[in-house]
Amino acid sequence: MTTSKLNVIILAAGQGTRMKSSLPKVLHPLGGTPLLGHVIKAANTLTPAKLIVVYGHGGQQVQETINNDSISWVEQAEQLGTGHAVNQAMPEVDEDSIVLVLYGDVPLINSSTLSDLVYQAGDDSLGLLTVHLDDPTGYGRIARDAHGKVQYIVEQKDANSEELEISESNTGILAVNGSKLKSWLSQLKNNNAQGEYYLTDIIAMAVRDNVEVKATHPESEEEVLGVNSRSQLAHLERHYQRLQAEDLMAQGVTIIDPSRIDIRGEVTVGKDITLDINVILEGKVSIADNVSIGANCVIKDSIIEEGVELKPMCVIEQARIGKEAIVGPYSRLRPGADLAGGNHIGNFVEIKNSNIGQGSKVNHLTYIGDTDMGSGVNIGAGTITANYDGANKHRTTIEDNASTGSNSVLVAPIKVGKGATIGAGTVLRKEAPEGELTLSVVKQKTIEGWKRPVKKKT
Numbered sequence: 001m002t003t004s005k006l007n008v009i010i011l012a013a014g015q016g017t018r019m020k021s022s023l024p025k026v027l028h029p030l031g032g033t034p035l036l037g038h039v040i041k042a043a044n045t046l047t048p049a050k051l052i053v054v055y056g057h058g059g060q061q062v063q064e065t066i067n068n069d070s071i072s073w074v075e076q077a078e079q080l081g082t083g084h085a086v087n088q089a090m091p092e093v094d095e096d097s098i099v100l101v102l103y104g105d106v107p108l109i110n111s112s113t114l115s116d117l118v119y120q121a122g123d124d125s126l127g128l129l130t131v132h133l134d135d136p137t138g139y140g141r142i143a144r145d146a147h148g149k150v151q152y153i154v155e156q157k158d159a160n161s162e163e164l165e166i167s168e169s170n171t172g173i174l175a176v177n178g179s180k181l182k183s184w185l186s187q188l189k190n191n192n193a194q195g196e197y198y199l200t201d202i203i204a205m206a207v208r209d210n211v212e213v214k215a216t217h218p219e220s221e222e223e224v225l226g227v228n229s230r231s232q233l234a235h236l237e238r239h240y241q242r243l244q245a246e247d248l249m250a251q252g253v254t255i256i257d258p259s260r261i262d263i264r265g266e267v268t269v270g271k272d273i274t275l276d277i278n279v280i281l282e283g284k285v286s287i288a289d290n291v292s293i294g295a296n297c298v299i300k301d302s303i304i305e306e307g308v309e310l311k312p313m314c315v316i317e318q319a320r321i322g323k324e325a326i327v328g329p330y331s332r333l334r335p336g337a338d339l340a341g342g343n344h345i346g347n348f349v350e351i352k353n354s355n356i357g358q359g360s361k362v363n364h365l366t367y368i369g370d371t372d373m374g375s376g377v378n379i380g381a382g383t384i385t386a387n388y389d390g391a392n393k394h395r396t397t398i399e400d401n402a403s404t405g406s407n408s409v410l411v412a413p414i415k416v417g418k419g420a421t422i423g424a425g426t427v428l429r430k431e432a433p434e435g436e437l438t439l440s441v442v443k444q445k446t447i448e449g450w451k452r453p454v455k456k457k458t
Contacts, residue, residue, distance in 0.1 A: 005049040006118060007097040007178060009089045012036050012104030013056025013076040018229045024058030026104035027065050028233055031240050032264025032282055035227055036066060038107035045111035046118065049097065052089045053104070081196025082172065083188045086181070095179040098122075101199065103172055105227045108236060113218045114173075120214040121175035126206045129173040130215045131224050139169035140200050142215070150213035152204035157193035168215075170200055171224040180211065248275075265301075276312070294328065302333075305341065319351075322358075340375070357400065369393075370412065374400035380424065382407040399434070 016025025026036035033041075036053070043051055055062050056076045063073055074089045086101060093099055098121045100114065113129070120127035128150065130142050140153045141163050153170045154163050184202040192198060206213055218224050222239045225232065238259070244267075245258035252271040255261055260277040267281050270289035279293055283301035287293075291304050294312035303320040304310065310321070311328030319333035322341025327333070331345045336353030339345065343356055346363035354368050357375035362368055364381035370393050371385050383404045385396040394412035398404075402416045405424030416422065420432040423439025432438040 005094060005097045006046055006100060007050040007052065007093050008043045008046070008048040008100045008102060009086055009093070010036070010039055010043065010051070010053045010102045010104050011082060011085045012062065013054050013079065013085055014105065015057035015079075016105070016228065019227075019233075020230070024062050025227065027058070027062060028227065029264075030107050030227075030233065030237055031244070031262075034065060035107040036062065036104040039102050039104055039109065040066065040068065040071070042109050042111045042114060043100070043102060046100070046114060048100070049094065050092065052092050054085050054089050081190065081194070082199035083185060083197035083201065086199055087185045087188075087197070090182050090185065093178050093182070095182060097178040098175055099178045099181050100175045101173060103226060106171070106173070106224060107227065108223050108225070108240060109173070110219065110223055113216070113223060117173065117216050118175045120216060121177065123177055124210070125212045125214050126177075126180075126203070127175035128203065128213050128215050129171045129218065129224065130168050131171055131218055131221060132167050133169050133221065134167070136167055136169040140172075141166040142168040142170060144168075149207075150203065150215055151207055153200035155192065155194070155198060155200065171218070172199065173224065174199075176202070176206075177211075180206070180209070270306070288323075297328075371396040371398060373398045374402070374418070376401040378403045380404045380406040380408060380422075384409055386411045402432075405439075 012026045014025055019025050019028065027034045030038060050072060051070060052072045052074055054074050054076050056079060059075060072092050074092060076085045076088045098118060100118055117127040117129050133139065138156055140155045141159055142153060143151045143163060145151050184205045187205060188197040188201055190197050203213055222236060225236060227233045227236060241262055242258060244263040245255050245261050248269060249255055251269050253269050253273045253275060255275045257277050261275060262280045265281065265283040265285065268286045270287065272290050273287055274292045276293060276295040278296045280298045285299050285302055287304045288306040290306055291308045293310045296312055297310055297314045300317045302316045302318060305321060305323045307324040308321050309326045313330045314328040315332045318335035319337040320339065321327060322339045324341055325339050325343040327345045330347050332350045334352035337351040339356045340358040342359040344361040344363055349362050349366045352369040354371040356373050357377060359375050360373050360377035362379040366379055367384040369385050370387040372395065377398055386409055387393050387396065396410050396412045397415040399416060399418040401419045404422040405426065407425045408422045409427045411429050414428060414431060416432045417434030419435040421437045422428060422432055423437060426440045
């Protein structure tokens with residue numbers, strides 16, 4: 001057990017050639033967050049004194065994407081193995097610390113697993129995370145003596161036939177005294193099949209120096225699986241999403257099919273919520289009690305209040321939907337859309353940067369942008385607020401209980417007074433007075449002898 005301060009080293013220098021991508025491997029997203037971001041989050045739950053990331057391929061892009069001032073960045077210019085990578089970070093490490101070594105492409109490690117591992121490390125002990133695999137191909141094997149004590153780790157390419165039969169495998173994750181780690185790293189050799197400096201060789205050195213190797217294990221294999229290909233990333237994505245779904249269901253959410261939901265951020269939920277298939281929740285999303293969300297909805301950085309019914313095929317971004325509103329199907333709420341509650345927002349309606357008052361209805365084929373709308377308003381099908389003059393955006397004000405006829409155009413900046421009615425097909429360029437009917441007067445005309453064009457034969 002340790003009471004020393006903690007330094008965390010995250011190895012994130014690999015190119016990830018099997019990903020077949022110009023994007024550094026550790027920046028590929030899982031659940032909407034870069035792989036490295038997941039590892040940093042897990043490490044930070046332990047409140048380390050120092051967090052050191054060893055970068056290599058795409059280093060500047062990695063730093064800019066993560067953008068964390070609390071991280072010490074160290075470059076590994078040459079890829080000479082895990083031991084070499086850790087050694088690059090040692091000038092930043094406190095010798096009186098416990099050093100926890102993590103990997104930027106192993107995203108689903110649990111903070112509780114790491115806490116247990118660090119607890120095992122001390123002046124005379126080393127914490128090693130191992131896992132029993134049905135198929136350990138590609139992994140280093142854990143060799144133990146007759147008493148079950150860990151003796152050394154052998155990489156697959158260097159293992160003999162007997163060692164290859166071992167199922168207990170090395171995850172690469174360990175916790176160790178900083179001064180001892182520095183000493184052992186200086187003794188590493190690269191006389192192995194890959195010509196690299198293996199961090200795993202310090203295990204045999206610890207045994208030689210009478211430092212006990214204490215193995216701990218993760219709750220699941222997926223915790224310690226790394227990402228080296230698109231296929232492996234997809235496998236971990238589905239596992240991650242299942243974990244998110246299980247968490248929501250434990251909080252009282254009904255998920256029609258847990259295998260068909262994607263959560264890419266932080267979700268706060270109430271009780272008696274129903275999520276239909278293919279719902280995507282991104283960023284920070286808050287969903288209150290008794291909300292129903294239909295199939296194929298995408299919700300990003302938004303607040304959904306109590307009793308809302310969100311019908312299928314809606315896209316909601318940086319918006320608030322007030323209590324008991326009904327939205328959709330096929331509605332789009334863009335950033336700044338704020339529904340007071342009791343609203344009906346229907347088919348092919350787009351609302352942007354607008355306040356929609358209590359009980360107001362926008363049911364069909366409508367664009368409402370940069371608008372302040374009162375309560376009890378009814379917007380007819382095909383109405384648009386023409387908020388852009390080619391250079392600047394302007395606001396529209398629609399007061400309580402106003403009504404617009406179908407295919408009305410409200411040319412901002414403009415005001416529709418309380419209780420005003422706008423006739424169908426009106427292009428409104430001046431204020432519509434309170435309580436009155438305003439409409440564009442267009443004389444109907446028939447053009448005699450006009451012939452409809454016909455398609456030319458080719």
